[in-house]
Amino acid sequence: MFSLFYGLWKYIFSKTEFHVLILGIDKAGKTTLLEKLKSIYSNLEGLSPDRIVPTVGLNIGRIEADNSKLVFWDLGGQVGLRTIWEKYYEEAHAIIYVIDAACPSSFEDSKSALEKALRHEDLRGAPILILANKQDLPGAVSSEELARYLDLKELNERLYMFEAVSAYDGMGIKFGIDWLVEAMERSKRTETLRIRAGAAGAI
Secondary structure, eight states: OHHHHHHHHHHHHOOEEEEEEEEOSTTSSHHHHHHHHHHHHHOOOOOOGGGOOOOSSEEEEEEEETTEEEEEEEEOOSGGGGGGGGGGGGGOSEEEEEEETTOGGGHHHHHHHHHHHHHOGGGTTOOEEEEEEOTTSTTOOOHHHHHHHHOOGGGGGSOEEEEEOOTTTOTTHHHHHHHHHHHHHHOHHHHHHHHHHHHHHHO
């Protein structure tokens, strides 16, 4: 009887853990986003934007949103570092792709890097939240304008959303994360990863 109640308690109160990749080319604002996420959800003071340096390798952050634990992997976006992205694809439940919406000259590079990621077999079915970041800057394009420019054909196969945000002041971030959690909860990829983890644990 104890084991029955314990199992029920564990089911009700345990939080699902999701692994989310934060990708984008360099200077898109990925690490600033991660630090803002920490301050919004964890009541921790993240690094101020003027103290953030380009990521070489990986930054990890953890938050709790709704009834879920989110582990973020913020990967460096310089050209020479993008080759390591795919090492993390297999375990990722979803992607946040950050684009500097105030720098149109970077859009083509951003689109190219994103299309390459979306074509990778290890990311099949992963929901994606595409952020038109830096809305606090003059000239930033809207999420709708960015979506039209990117014109991504690969998005038809997965859950996705474009959202205008500012990683500097937090605008739009919570709305985007709430959508992402809900998308991961109903994604077939999440079920696939859960089954795979269970099979690995049984070995």
